[in-house]
Amino acid sequence: xxxxxxxxxxxxxxxxxxxxxxxxxxxxxxxxxxxxxxxxxxxxxxxxxxxxxxxxxxxxxxxxxxxxxxxxxxxxxxxxxxxxxxxxxxxxxxxxxxxxxxxxxxxxxxxxxxxxxxxxxxxxxxxxxxxxxxxxxxxxxxxxxxxxxxxxxxxxxxxxxxxxxxxxxxxxxxxxxxxxxxxxxxxxxxxxxxxxxxxxxxxxxxxxxxxxxxxxxxx
Amino acid sequence: xxxxxxxxxxxxxxxxxxxxxxxxxxxxxxxxxxxxxxxxxxxxxxxxxxxxxxxxxxxxxxxxxxxxxxxxxxxxxxxxxxxxxxxxxxxxxxxxxxxxxxxxxxxxxxxxxxxxxxxxxxxxxxxxxxxxxxxxxxxxxxxxxxxxxxxxxxxxxxxxxxxxxxxxxxxxxxxxxxxxxxxxxxxxxxxxxxxxxxxxxxxxxxxxxxxxxxxxxxxxxxxxxxxxxxxxxxxxxxxx
Numbered sequence: 001x002x003x004x005x006x007x008x009x010x011x012x013x014x015x016x017x018x019x020x021x022x023x024x025x026x027x028x029x030x031x032x033x034x035x036x037x038x039x040x041x042x043x044x045x046x047x048x049x050x051x052x053x054x055x056x057x058x059x060x061x062x063x064x065x066x067x068x069x070x071x072x073x074x075x076x077x078x079x080x081x082x083x084x085x086x087x088x089x090x091x092x093x094x095x096x097x098x099x100x101x102x103x104x105x106x107x108x109x110x111x112x113x114x115x116x117x118x119x120x121x122x123x124x125x126x127x128x129x130x131x132x133x134x135x136x137x138x139x140x141x142x143x144x145x146x147x148x149x150x151x152x153x154x155x156x157x158x159x160x161x162x163x164x165x166x167x168x169x170x171x172x173x174x175x176x177x178x179x180x181x182x183x184x185x186x187x188x189x190x191x192x193x194x195x196x197x198x199x200x201x202x203x204x205x206x207x208x209x210x211x212x213x214x215x216x217x218x219x
Numbered sequence: 220x221x222x223x224x225x226x227x228x229x230x231x232x233x234x235x236x237x238x239x240x241x242x243x244x245x246x247x248x249x250x251x252x253x254x255x256x257x258x259x260x261x262x263x264x265x266x267x268x269x270x271x272x273x274x275x276x277x278x279x280x281x282x283x284x285x286x287x288x289x290x291x292x293x294x295x296x297x298x299x300x301x302x303x304x305x306x307x308x309x310x311x312x313x314x315x316x317x318x319x320x321x322x323x324x325x326x327x328x329x330x331x332x333x334x335x336x337x338x339x340x341x342x343x344x345x346x347x348x349x350x351x352x353x354x355x356x357x358x359x360x361x362x363x364x365x366x367x368x369x370x371x372x373x374x375x376x377x378x379x380x381x382x383x384x385x386x387x388x389x390x391x392x393x394x395x396x397x398x399x400x401x402x403x404x405x406x407x408x409x410x411x412x413x414x415x416x417x418x419x420x421x422x423x424x425x426x427x428x429x430x431x432x433x434x435x436x437x438x439x440x441x442x443x444x445x446x447x448x449x450x451x452x453x454x455x456x457x458x459x
Contacts (some may be wrong), residue, residue, distance in 0.1 A: 037320070058328060063445065103419070148372070152365050152369055152372075153352070154355065154356065154361075154365070155354075162351060162352065162355050165344075165347070165348045165351050166348045166351070166352060166369065167344045168344065168348075169341045169344040169348060169376075170372065171343075172341050173341075173379075188246075204375070208372065210366050212371075215287060215364055215368055216365060216368055218364065
């Protein structure tokens with residue numbers, strides 16, 4: 001299962017490397033959204049702001065939605081599903097592979113957006129580094145939940161507005177946990193308590209995805 | 220005979236119990252020593268929340284689980300899940316509205332980012348998203364399967380809402396009936412009125428569910444009949 005998952009992840013990442021959608025479209029969009037949020041806060045409000053963790057996760061949420069749609073578009077390419085069905089690939093491996101590829105993409109985007117937050121919102125570099133483990137886990141959980149909800153919404157076949165409606169309530173606890181632990185890293189507080197919540201969510205979404213992804217892909 | 224009797228009695232009994240709740244809640248029970256008449260909302264808000272979170276969402280979750288289990292898979296389960304989720308969405312909105320009416324004079328705000336309130340609102344969005352998901356798929360089986368998975372995922376939120384007042388010490392008070400120590404924090408006629416309100420609203424849910432189910436069943440039959448008529452028409456055209 002792991003070997004197949006790695007093959008699927010490699011396939012998605014290779015397609016991404018060739019198309020460069022993440023590099024030239026999604027990451028610049030994320031940075032622009034961060035700058036716009038800074039402008040909305042104003043010159044006094046943006047620097048050293050308490051809102052920085054919230055803004056970071058808001059931007060990452062938008063990036064996640066774009067990348068889920070991208071991931072589903074790859075899966076919706078002509079012949080992909082029939083090839084997967086013909087080869088008899090375990091749906092759990094497909095779920096794991098797609099989640100891993102999405103997580104890697106989100107981690108890469110996260111690094112750039114975090115750097116953007118250090119520059120534009122003046123978040124302390126050392127404290128930001130402390131937040132990295134929680135960011136890694138939260139983004140991985142977002143990737144797993146995103147892959148699952150992407151399949152639920154029907155991806156490219158479903159209406160574009162359906163994915164945000166379906167996934168926002170599921171993403172909300174993850175964003176709260178991520179924001180709180182990032183906030184705790186910047187301003188002090190219970191960092192690990194929220195980190196554990198993200199970790200539990202990651203394990204839960206991984207388990208549910210492995211169990212139910214096949215049911216969704218039957219269609 | 221029993222089935223017919225229960226079907227005929229469900230509506231009148233529900234109405235009588237709801238009227239009894241109103242009568243007891245407004246005219247018989249005394250005002251609270253601290254909160255005064257505002258405490259009378261206790262005969263509405265907890266019962267509505269009980270139906271929203273446990274009875275209707277629970278019914279939708281169980282029916283969805285039964286749909287996904289191959290042995291019990293049938294469109295009846297899908298229909299029950301759909302109808303129960305619709306009723307749940309209405310009751311979740313009512314829960315938030317009645318809670319808000321209580322919150323304004325007590326906390327000074329209509330809405331607070333309290334753990335219980337926020338998690339209930341998230342459940343409300345889940346219920347509305349479920350209904351949106353159903354409208355997005357035309358294929359009956361795909362729709363039923365995706366909706367069932369979504370309902371199961373959304374159900375994870377229910378225990379979070381239940382335990383939110385214990386896990387996070389925010390504004391919302393702890394349980395009055397389903398306490399962790401299993402001791403009732405309400406007594407006498409107030410406790411009886413509360414109990415009657417729970418029964419009344421639970422019966423109201425089953426009444427609404429039954430009515431909504433029959434409507435959905437009739438709609439499905441209408442669609443099937445229309446399809447058959449269209450096929451017959453095509454066949455006649457082919458013969459000509």
